[in-house]
Amino acid sequence: AQKITQTQPGMFVQEKEAVTLDCTYDTSDPSYGLFWYKQPSSGEMIFLIYQGSYDQQNATEGRYSLNFQKARKSANLVISASQLGDSAMYFCAMREFLNYGGSQGNLIFGKGTKLSVKP
Amino acid sequence: NAGVTQTPKFQVLKTGQSMTLQCAQDMNHEYMSWYRQDPGMGLRLIHYSVGAGITDQGEVPNGYNVSRSTTEDFPLRLLSAAPSQTSVYFCASSKGTGGNTIYFGEGSWLTVV
Numbered sequence: 621a622q623k624i625t626q627t628q629p630g631m632f633v634q635e636k637e638a639v640t641l642d643c644t645y646d647t648s649d650p651s652y653g654l655f656w657y658k659q660p661s662s663g664e665m666i667f668l669i670y671q672g673s674y675d676q677q678n679a680t681e682g683r684y685s686l687n688f689q690k691a692r693k694s695a696n697l698v699i700s701a702s703q704l705g706d707s708a709m710y711f712c713a714m715r716e717f718l719n720y721g722g723s724q725g726n727l728i729f730g731k732g733t734k735l736s737v738k739p
Numbered sequence: 740n741a742g743v744t745q746t747p748k749f750q751v752l753k754t755g756q757s758m759t760l761q762c763a764q765d766m767n768h769e770y771m772s773w774y775r776q777d778p779g780m781g782l783r784l785i786h787y788s789v790g791a792g793i794t795d796q797g798e799v800p801n802g803y804n805v806s807r808s809t810t811e812d813f814p815l816r817l818l819s820a821a822p823s824q825t826s827v828y829f830c831a832s833s834k835g836t837g838g839n840t841i842y843f844g845e846g847s848w849l850t851v852v
Contacts, residue, residue, distance in 0.1 A: 725836025
């Protein structure tokens with residue numbers, strides 16, 4: 621079963637507008653972390669934001685925020701005030717900490733969403 | 740502080756050749772891993788290690804071999820390259836298996852012809 625689902629293969633957003641990238645996850649591990657990475661056309665993986673399963677508040681990092689809905693198992697990334705430089709692939713990933721699924725410590729990635737920002 | 744260093748950045752191999760992708764980190768991290776990235780597939784785990792002398796298989800281990808003789812180094816060996824192994828390879832490391840700080844190398848682009 622797919623553990624990380626990103627249902628939007630591609631998205632367009634107008635410059636200066638906000639955009640939400642969807643991510644749902646599946647785990648039986650009560651302790652886990654959720655990550656978002658940005659991959660520009662140059663190929664490197666850039667860490668954006670992290671949310672721990674026990675964190676009470678949604679994570680924020682500058683223009684990035686993570687809309688964490690634990691009961692719904694969703695961890696959507698919100699980018700406010702989009703910029704042309706935000707055009708990239710975005711990956712949601714999960715790290716399970718208690719080895720319930722035998723993958724302790726390993727990152728499990730979704731297939732990504734390609735975001736294009738229009739001027 | 741170099742972080743995670745992968746070499747080579749680009750490589751073209753002929754089918755059947757063997758090669759080693761190097762990964763080194765200078766942060767004294769116990770956990771290291773290798774991923775491959777294919778179009779439309781996201782990153783998939785090949786092998787990982789939770790410390791020197793300990794390795795284990797990930798989701799797509801076939802055709803690859805690893806060893807971890809030191810904390811710093813985690814090389815990935817392609818035993819007999821196949822066109823299906825054409826991919827981008829990423830090495831990653833972290834202090835342990837928990838936490839939110841995972842460092843990635845810059846990636847290695849491998850083409851098997």
